[in-house]
Amino acid sequence: MKNVEKGWEPRILAFLCNWCSYAGADLTGISRIQYPPNVRIVRVPCSGRVNPYYIIKALQCGWDGVLVSGCHPGDCHYISGNLVARRRFAVLKDLLEYVGIEPARVNFSWVSAAEGGKFASVVTEVVNEVKALGPAKRLVKVRIEWKNLKNR
Amino acid sequence: MANIRDQCSWVHMHEHEAATEKAKDLVRMAVAKARVIEPLKRVSLGVTSRGLVIGGGLAGITAALALAKQGFEVDLVEKNNELGGFLRKIHYTLENDDTEEYLKTMIDNVYSNELIKVFLNAKVEHVSGYVGNFKTTVSINSGSDVRRELEHGIIIVATGGEEYQPTEYLYGKDSRVLTHPELENRIMMGPTPKFGNVVMIQCVGSRNNEHPYCSRMCCGEAVKNSLKIKEKDPMANVYVLYRDMRTYGLMEEHYRRAREAGVIFIRYEEESKPKVAQTKSKGKNGLQVSVFEPTIQEDIIIDADLVVLSAAIVPSQENEKLAKMLKVPLNEDGFFLEAHAKLRPVDFATEGIFVCGMAHSPKPIRESISQAKAAVSRACTLLTKDTIEAEGIIATVNPGRCTACELCMLVCAYNAIEIEETKRGKTAKVNSALCKGCGACAATCRCSAIDVKGFTDDQINSIIVALR
Numbered sequence: 001m002k003n004v005e006k007g008w009e010p011r012i013l014a015f016l017c018n019w020c021s022y023a024g025a026d027l028t029g030i031s032r033i034q035y036p037p038n039v040r041i042v043r044v045p046c047s048g049r050v051n052p053y054y055i056i057k058a059l060q061c062g063w064d065g066v067l068v069s070g071c072h073p074g075d076c077h078y079i080s081g082n083l084v085a086r087r088r089f090a091v092l093k094d095l096l097e098y099v100g101i102e103p104a105r106v107n108f109s110w111v112s113a114a115e116g117g118k119f120a121s122v123v124t125e126v127v128n129e130v131k132a133l134g135p136a137k138r139l140v141k142v143r144i145e146w147k148n149l150k151n152r
Numbered sequence: 153m154a155n156i157r158d159q160c161s162w163v164h165m166h167e168h169e170a171a172t173e174k175a176k177d178l179v180r181m182a183v184a185k186a187r188v189i190e191p192l193k194r195v196s197l198g199v200t201s202r203g204l205v206i207g208g209g210l211a212g213i214t215a216a217l218a219l220a221k222q223g224f225e226v227d228l229v230e231k232n233n234e235l236g237g238f239l240r241k242i243h244y245t246l247e248n249d250d251t252e253e254y255l256k257t258m259i260d261n262v263y264s265n266e267l268i269k270v271f272l273n274a275k276v277e278h279v280s281g282y283v284g285n286f287k288t289t290v291s292i293n294s295g296s297d298v299r300r301e302l303e304h305g306i307i308i309v310a311t312g313g314e315e316y317q318p319t320e321y322l323y324g325k326d327s328r329v330l331t332h333p334e335l336e337n338r339i340m341m342g343p344t345p346k347f348g349n350v351v352m353i354q355c356v357g358s359r360n361n362e363h364p365y366c367s368r369m370c371c372g373e374a375v376k377n378s379l380k381i382k383e384k385d386p387m388a389n390v391y392v393l394y395r396d397m398r399t400y401g402l403m404e405e406h407y408r409r410a411r412e413a414g415v416i417f418i419r420y421e422e423e424s425k426p427k428v429a430q431t432k433s434k435g436k437n438g439l440q441v442s443v444f445e446p447t448i449q450e451d452i453i454i455d456a457d458l459v460v461l462s463a464a465i466v467p468s469q470e471n472e473k474l475a476k477m478l479k480v481p482l483n484e485d486g487f488f489l490e491a492h493a494k495l496r497p498v499d500f501a502t503e504g505i506f507v508c509g510m511a512h513s514p515k516p517i518r519e520s521i522s523q524a525k526a527a528v529s530r531a532c533t534l535l536t537k538d539t540i541e542a543e544g545i546i547a548t549v550n551p552g553r554c555t556a557c558e559l560c561m562l563v564c565a566y567n568a569i570e571i572e573e574t575k576r577g578k579t580a581k582v583n584s585a586l587c588k589g590c591g592a593c594a595a596t597c598r599c600s601a602i603d604v605k606g607f608t609d610d611q612i613n614s615i616i617v618a619l620r
């Protein structure tokens with residue numbers, strides 16, 4: 001990795017739907033499964049609630065990666081919110097790639113309320129991938145303060 | 153809420169500093185949202201004080217009777233042509249209760265209770281509505297197909313479990329290889345036969361890759377039936393081949409009794425499963441079981457007259473379809489998953505829907521009964537109310553921004569949005585009784601004209617920028 005300050009750790013913002021992935025993340029805790037502490041979770045009612053603007057805003061604010069996770073296709077608590085989200089994010093990803101954002105920075109996954117282990121592995125994977133990419137540069141307007149990870 | 157326990161301290165147990173900083177961030181983010189929250193207006197909704205119980209096995213019957221005892225009308229929907237479910241296959245318990253008699257009395261009570269309406273050969277086809285006001289379509293197949301619309305305030309899921317059909321140990325190929333319910337039938341048919349050498353094999357279809365869970369009742373069943381055999385025919389030799397004896401709680405007492413009665417327990421390991429083979433000597437067809445005993449590191453060979461398998465309990469095949477209809481989750485094994493194992497053990501995350509019995513996980517009779525009663529007492533906290541407050545998390549439209557492009561209508565799964573003609577032109581309008589607050593419309597709107605109470609753009613934005 002070049003030009004990366006020493007001890008740099010990626011900052012990931014995760015949007016989790018209330019009914020599956022957020023509950024799955026709770027189960028990860030209840031099961032005491034460990035994952036890297038680089039993620040900050042935002043609870044949303046459904047992955048369909050996630051406006052593409054939030055993702056762009058997050059990148060502008062200096063989050064190095066974004067994860068959106070919802071119920072498995074067919075399992076959305078609101079019938080089809082996750083399908084709407086999937087269509088929306090397919091377009092968004094193309095756009096982001098076009099403007100030079102590495103595809104691995106923006107991730108979507110399905111994690112059910114029963115998949116505590118899967119949540120941990122999704123997070124670990126995203127953290128590792130973003131780590132390999134280095135800090136986000138494109139779109140970034142302000143870098144967020146992230147004290148803990150500076151001098152680790 | 154800053155979710156620090158489940159999503160921070162428990163998942164970063166060895167990274168104290170980073171976890172502490174993360175906790176602070178989570179608090180910052182929560183505070184950022186809290187600064188811009190507004191009170192949610194909750195509309196109050198009427199409650200249909202009637203229950204729906206899906207599944208007429210032990211748990212379902214217990215639940216229906218308990219609801220009726222509290223004075224509520226109940227619809228009990230059973231897919232088969234009789235009530236009783238799995239319990240029909242069981243004749244007595246470890247504690248020597250007469251389950252046949254018990255079940256018969258329960259079923260009589262159901263039919264004689266005028267608050268309970270039983271639908272046999274009935275399947276749930278469609279569920280709509282929300283807590284306090286569900287509408288369920290049931291199709292009843294009695295010669296011709298009839299459809300009924302049921303209205304009720306709560307749903308109790310008691311669809312039970314099924315017995316795994318073994319493919320191993322010559323089951324189905326040799327009539328001397330039985331499952332426990334089949335053995336019980338044979339015992340109950342009387343006059344008692346001479347049993348000779350009986351070998352029971354535990355964990356058949358349980359605790360393997362396909363069904364990683366423990367079926368929880370088979371150890372008790374094996375102890376129960378070995379005691380029964382010893383009681384009927386003291387000369388019989390009973391061998392139980394087990395991986396771990398899991399006669400938990402008070403069942404342990406009966407495990408001890410079985411050992412005292414001379415039942416021989418032999419451990420085997422998952423990698424070296426017992427083998428059952430047909431043999432032929434002096435024109436006699438024998439059945440031979442060999443098992444590798446890990447302590448003496450040698451094979452033990454038993455000539456068996458009967459081999460009895462402890463078949464796993466597997467989730468009902470209809471679980472998946474029903475789970476989708478109810479919008480409730482299944483766990484990795486295919487059983488219904490409660491909202492929280494400790495805090496909400498019989499609730500689903502979706503309000504007004506509860507679970508009990510083997511639909512939830514394999515369990516012995518007593519546990520099914522207590523769980524059914526627990527589900528009813530939770531259900532009654534809703535049914536006893538005249539009105540309940542509906543979720544205040546719904547979408548709202550700012551007509552000043554709306555261009556009536558109808559994109560929101562396209563993504564709304566509940567048909568909750570209409571275009572309305574107003575003095576100042578067309579605008580989208582959200583029907584607050586239908587809206588569930590998923591936010592698909594808000595995220596689709598090109599003009600930011602729709603927002604979701606409790607998860608507004610402003611609030612989520614504040615979280616995103618909170619750590620700048």
Ligand code: FES
Pocket residue numbers: 017018019020021045046047048069070071075076077078081082
């Ligand atoms: S509720 Fe989980 S994705 Fe819609």
